[in-house]
Amino acid sequence: MTKQGLLVVISGPSGVGKGTVLRSFMAQNENVRLSISATTRSPRPGEEDGVHYYFLSRERFLELAGSGGMLEHAEYSGNYYGTPRDMVQRELDAGNDVILEIDVQGAMQVKAARPDALMVFILPPSMAELTRRLVDRRTEDEVTINRRLAAARGELEQAHRYDYAVVNDNIEDAVEKLAAILRAAKCSTRYLNDFINEVQCL
Template sequence: MNNKGLLVVISGPSGVGKGTVLRSYLAQNKKVKVSISATTRNPRPGEEDGVHYYFMTEERFCQLAENDGMLEHAQYSGNYYGTPREMVERELCAGNDVILEIEVQGAMQVKQKCPDALMIFILPPSMAELTKRLIDRRTEDEETINRRMAAAKNELAQASSYDYAVINDNVDDAVEKIGAILRAAKCSTNYMKDFINEVQQL
């Protein structure tokens, strides 16, 4: 039997509700871990190393990246961010599913390095609803919202590169669909290939 966990990549435009959906899914599924990103920026007040991020020096981060120690990485506002490979592989081998909530650029890096990763894109019911959600957050000005909507259109253009798309019209429905996708993935012949070979040799 294959006891290894699934590597799951979840992406979607800002405001689509990824965080809300994931929190609800995690509350119902205890053997699922969310990958902790590494960064070279300084911790903010209240942030803990290994809880919110793995805080690293730029030298350490670049060394890991150069030696394939990052599943994906990118630079934003002068700081590096990425997903350390070691933590992900440790949890997968322990039988835990690992979710990476990352943007499209990083997701495509993971897909290239880990072809077996399960790729899920969270869709808004409509662009109008996405705009409404961003406005209702009341955390950004009009210029920022317009910039996020432009980015959303670019991200949606890459949704077909993912294995599945889930519409977040209702959080409970979206959570149920993600669970169904993971259950189905664990019945795929690709996931079960080691067990199939084992049965053949009995």
């Protein structure tokens, strides 16, 4: 049986705890890779190419995007960000699951390009709790927090377009549910389609 990794897209509003859930999940699962994005912005102090981002020239980025070399991409504040298709495929071919932590806009691009991708949305227990988490971070002013909450409501309207949703009320529970979702996905006939065909030919 040919072992192919699973492409997993994770989205959720700012402050929901996606990063915390993923760090814990990846610490417990060695054959999982977090996709590294490409960007046209300059490296910040301490950032390394191929570790934090793939730093590309604007011309090279647009060339890749135009030729289908990006699974998804978008422009923010004058710089481009995207997910290099070949980097993801290399890890999948090696049998590793690849997680893309991206926003809803990028997630829908990936869903269109790769219908086999597993789409998971991380939900807050409530808007009140999401507000508390954003405030408790103490990294943004009230105007920015309100802007993030408005964006969160828009993102939540898109949650039904995902395959699964995980409520991040408790980190351990959320990690366990995410692991269960991946296990179930690998038992799906969609994931096992090639193997089913191999069995039929024996």
